[in-house]
Amino acid sequence: MAPNLFRLTLIVLMHWAPAALAAPPHHESALLPADPGEYRRARMDGGPGKDGIPSVDRPRFGSAAAAERFLEDDDRVIGLYLNGQARAYPQRILVWHEIVNDSVGDHAVAVTYCPLTGTAIGFDRGGTEFGVSGKLVNSNLVMYDRATDTEYPQILAAGIDGELTGRGLEEVRLIWTTWERWKARHPDTEVLTRQTGALRNYHRDPYGSYSPLGGFYEPDSRTIFPVLNEDRSYPPKHEVLGFRDRHEAVAIEPTTLRAAGVLPVSLLLLLASRIWQRHWGAPAFMR
Numbered sequence: 402m403a404p405n406l407f408r409l410t411l412i413v414l415m416h417w418a419p420a421a422l423a424a425p426p427h428h429e430s431a432l433l434p435a436d437p438g439e440y441r442r443a444r445m446d447g448g449p450g451k452d453g454i455p456s457v458d459r460p461r462f463g464s465a466a467a468a469e470r471f472l473e474d475d476d477r478v479i480g481l482y483l484n485g486q487a488r489a490y491p492q493r494i495l496v497w498h499e500i501v502n503d504s505v506g507d508h509a510v511a512v513t514y515c516p517l518t519g520t521a522i523g524f525d526r527g528g529t530e531f532g533v534s535g536k537l538v539n540s541n542l543v544m545y546d547r548a549t550d551t552e553y554p555q556i557l558a559a560g561i562d563g564e565l566t567g568r569g570l571e572e573v574r575l576i577w578t579t580w581e582r583w584k585a586r587h588p589d590t591e592v593l594t595r596q597t598g599a600l601r602n603y604h605r606d607p608y609g610s611y612s613p614l615g616g617f618y619e620p621d622s623r624t625i626f627p628v629l630n631e632d633r634s635y636p637p638k639h640e641v642l643g644f645r646d647r648h649e650a651v652a653i654e655p656t657t658l659r660a661a662g663v664l665p666v667s668l669l670l671l672l673a674s675r676i677w678q679r680h681w682g683a684p685a686f687m688r
Contacts, residue, residue, distance in 0.1 A: 422548035423528030424565060431559035431569030432647060435629075440538050440554060440561040443629055447537040451545075454533040456500035461596045462488065465584050468592035471603075474581035475612040479521040480590075481575055483508060487587035489580070490514075494593055495521075496608065497601040499542055501593065502530040510573050515542035515555050516608050517625060519618070519640065522555055523573030540626040556643075569647065 468489070472478070477492040483505045490501055495514040503510050511524045511531040518541045524531065529548035536543040538554040538561070545552045551563030553570060560566045576583070584590060595603050609616015617625065620636040635641075641652040 422530070422546075424548045424551075425527045425529050425531075425546050426525045426571040427560075427565055427568040428571065428647070429568065431557075431567060432645060432650060433557070433559055433567065437559075437561040437566050439629075440557065443538050444536045444543065444552075444561075445538070445626055447535055447543075447626070449533075450535045452532050453535050454497070454499050455597075455599050456502055456530065456532050457494075457498045457593070457597045457599075458502045458530055459598060460501050460503050461594045462591035463594045465489075465588060465590050465592060467594075468580075468584075471595070472580045472592070473612070474579065476580045477611050478578060478580050478583050478592075479512060479514060479575050480578055480583045480587070481505070481510070481512060481523060481573070482587065483510070483573065487583075487590040488593070489583050489587075489590050490593045491580070491603075492611065493603050493606060494595060494597065496606050497603065498597065498599070499533050500531050500544065502526060511544075512575065513542065513544060513555050516606075517541065517617075518556065519638075520556055520643070521575045521577050522558065523575040524558070525571040525573060537626050539628045540624050 468491075472491060479490040479492065479495060481488045481490070481503075486505050488503070488505065490512050492514065495501070495512070496516045499514055499516070501512040503512060509526045509528070511526045512521070513524065513531065514521045517537070518539075520541065526546070529546045531544045531546055534543045534545045534552055536552065539556070541557075542555040543552050543561075544555055545563070546565075549564040551560040551565040551568075553560050553565075558572060559569045606616075609618040609622075611618055614620070616622070618638060620638045620640075622638050624637050635654070639654075641654055642658065644651050644653070
């Protein structure tokens with residue numbers, strides 16, 4: 402009997418063994434202003450440890466009508482339109498989790514948000530998930546992938562430590578806008594619900610308020626953590642629209658773009674103007 406029991410136990414263990422994760426899609430031509438080692442040395446402890454800020458790994462969605470009971474028209478949302486499907490991720494939920502590992506059809510994506518820098522960026526995650534490392538670079542979220550444990554500052558979108566150091570992540574366009582504008586454009590949108598598997602007060606933002614601007618979101622408020630470079634042309638928390646591809650990155654002052662309509666500097670900026678016209682002040686990060 403003993404050999405049979407052993408054989409049965411082995412079969413059960415093999416059946417329940419988790420599948421190996423695959424590295425996220427990546428490319429060689431990452432836009433790296435400095436050597437990865439400089440970013441590694443600049444890493445700081447953000448407070449909670451690894452996964453101390455829990456990513457949402459089993460997101461649940463409801464209808465726009467159901468979300469009306471939770472969201473105000475001027476609440477900020479992060480919008481995703483992919484494969485003909487629209488989804489909204491409320492900022493008041495993302496501020497507590499920073500990463501949502503989602504799938505739209507057969508497209509696995511990570512929706513990421515850093516409350517310290519106010520940046521929302523989407524990534525192809527392939528066969529892995531992203532988590533919150535608990536570290537910061539330039540006061541910005543440092544993510545890691547659960548396949549290779551490589552660390553990536555969110556805005557940099559490139560590995561700075563681990564197997565994929567120097568490699569760039571593949572990005573997915575997100576739209577930073579208001580609930581009012583998003584639901585008007587996508588009335589059939591799905592909305593991330595508060596059923597995240599974590600106990601959080603989604604009626605409270607620990608950093609402040611976007612409507613009206615308050616707390617650490619106020620333009621003149623100080624940065625909590627130091628940054629590598631500073632420019633005093635604008636207040637520390639002044640919002641800009643960020644665009645980049647694998648060759649260049651630009652920051653656009655919103656009121657300048659609103660007044661001009663089109664800034665004929667490059668094709669990238671022409672695309673920026675079109676997104677601005679459609680989505681009110683929506684920082685969209687493009688491939």
